[in-house]
Amino acid sequence: MNAVENVFPKAMNLLCLFHICKNVKAKCKMTVFPKKKQVQIMEAWEALIYSYDEAQYYMKLAIFEGICSSCSIFYDYVHEQWLIPHKERFVEAWTNRVMHFGNTTTQRVESAHWSLKRILQDSIGDICSVWETINSMIVLQHNEIIASFEKSIIQKVHRYSNRLYANLRGVLSKNAIDHIAAEYDRVKYVSIDQTECRCTIRTTHGLPCACEIARYSMIPRSIPLDAIHGWWSKLTFHVDASSQPSELSVKHEIDVIVKKFEELDVPGKISLKGKLREIAYPSTTSMFPPVAKVKTKGAPKKDKSKVSKRDKSTKRDPSW
Template structure:
């Protein structure tokens, strides 16, 4: 789920301004040894330089969607018509190379197809591959935990929703704060609904006994990723080289070779094989554990805290808490129950104003190069 952690007004998009904005973001992180593992951006040098200074241990990945669109736009202009689609497909193959050996083979095929378009090959090599391939080609980005995020589309979607709430750029600070607050409230509501689905709704593919320690304790999205990964077991077995361990390195979830070991031994997937990111199913802060200081958590106080919290919750919250306690006490059984209200699964809400900009809307931006090309040539060639 997308969630905004802060908003910043900057005088200009220069490195010093980004230094200030990222510095404020760093202050939101209370523990000094915690830093973002990955920051995903466009190829904006001022921002990229600021990230190196403020978060030197963070991996700065580049948006693959924008890179592919920009290269495809150049392809539309500079590659012969009968070769355009082939070159675009070969370029996507280069970006999705699973390892360095495969990357070199796919790059050779791409360059061979563009042998008569030296300017295009020079643009791709000098603008993207030579300086930035480690920041967007999967052979390198699959080595870091990015949780499946390789484009900035989620950020742009969130930005678009915020601009719709602001309506125009002429509002005062109070109006802007109100819009930002409304935007965060909507995000929190969506996240809470997602959490409730993880407690009460089980998909057919999630009912396997191998998921019994994960159901109601990790998100449905995580179980779906693991379920999809299990389809590779027959192909890779326990061979790590054949597996590639992409899901483990990018999402910190058990990959095919790990899952093969669990299925062979007939044991359910253990909860501790899943990263804590996927176990966050509540907006509440977890109880502190003092074991690092040599003291065990006082269970009597913990039980009293659970009862106090239980009494303060509504019926949905009480059911969620009871489900967690039940699973802890009886891990071999299930406490699944139907949702308190019937979930609407058919039909959709019609948007009467679809495609219409709000009255007085004046928030504009300069189109990207590929947007100019698509406007002139059309988008009939595809990606």
């Protein structure tokens, strides 16, 4: 945090809401009794951190303080460790003013870390095998991102056939249009009232908020592309790619595939041909759901009775 302040003095350095809540909850479990009181306190805490403006924050703070009156150890911890020094970095009243594109926790990093740990299995691989593994993981993720881009460009969602989205279909990520649709649902309560709207999605995500959408639908006109932050329309890794649907072409991609195909060995050729067949004949597929339920949380657990010496040791094979 000190380094960020020095190197990027104008940047707002947020803190992970998930981990702060985890710490607060643990402290509450240790210092507050009975259990019923813990639930009450955690509810007041949640209301506090999701305060949408400063006035609401101080109101919720008074309620929180009242509930904690008999738990001074817990209250002092929360107040001195988190609220006084850091509230601007995690309470919504302040983070709602920052363009964070929805990243208010470290979830992205955590899940990348989890994927890597799962794929590496242990900490004793030599640098060659670890490099290979990390490389193939990144290639795989890169392909998944490209696939999600393609989905945003091609897939038609019936819900978004409204002319309001005419300029956005196939140009924005599906995720961005979902956000706009959620704001569109608020229009009936908010209309063009800015105070009622609070315009959070505009400041945090760079997307049109309910009051803005209300103005477009009154004219009526479609949401213009320049009302959207450029971050949401980046659906390619190419620097020079055109975003004009009329200029879309797959010639470059086909050429690359043909070239790649010629360089492959026989098993590689069969595998690539299989993938292309799936695109050419979409009614057939080689994919099946996994037979057993796949566990997707936590690091792989080791069965203690079966842990071999190799698994327990953190020493590398010196010959590497």
